[in-house]
Amino acid sequence: xxxxxxFLPDSLKASIDEPLAGRGDRTSSKCRRGLIHKDQDRxxxxxxxxxxxxSVTAGVVDAxxxxxxxxxVLHERRDGSRLLRTTVQASDGTxxxxxxx
Numbered sequence: 186x187x188x189x190x191x192f193l194p195d196s197l198k199a200s201i202d203e204p205l206a207g208r209g210d211r212t213s214s215k216c217r218r219g220l221i222h223k224d225q226d227r228x229x230x231x232x233x234x235x236x237x238x239x240s241v242t243a244g245v246v247d248a249x250x251x252x253x254x255x256x257x258v259l260h261e262r263r264d265g266s267r268l269l270r271t272t273v274q275a276s277d278g279t280x281x282x283x284x285x286x
Contacts, residue, residue, distance in 0.1 A: 191217065198213070201213045201216055201217075
């Protein structure tokens with residue numbers, strides 16, 4: 186994995202290291218890496234929201250849809266099976282496609 190050296194003023198480094206001192210094994214490098222990941226996620230979010238808004242509606246997401254997911258998750262926990270792409274039957278008999286990746 187490539188590395189990057191970042192030079193910080195003592196005051197900025199101290200503002201990062203001091204809160205981390207009481208958190209156990211978390212280091213300032215892990216903290217910076219986490220901040221970079223959060224920033225990347227924040228930059229990607231508008232594009233994901235726009236893509237979702239422009240996508241075709243797969244079906245109605247109502248109480249029955251979430252009940253179907255609840256039943257599937259409980260089944261997965263009980264049996265140890267993996268959630269796969271299947272059709273969840275809503276209480277009114279219509280199907281709504283669901284997937285898990």
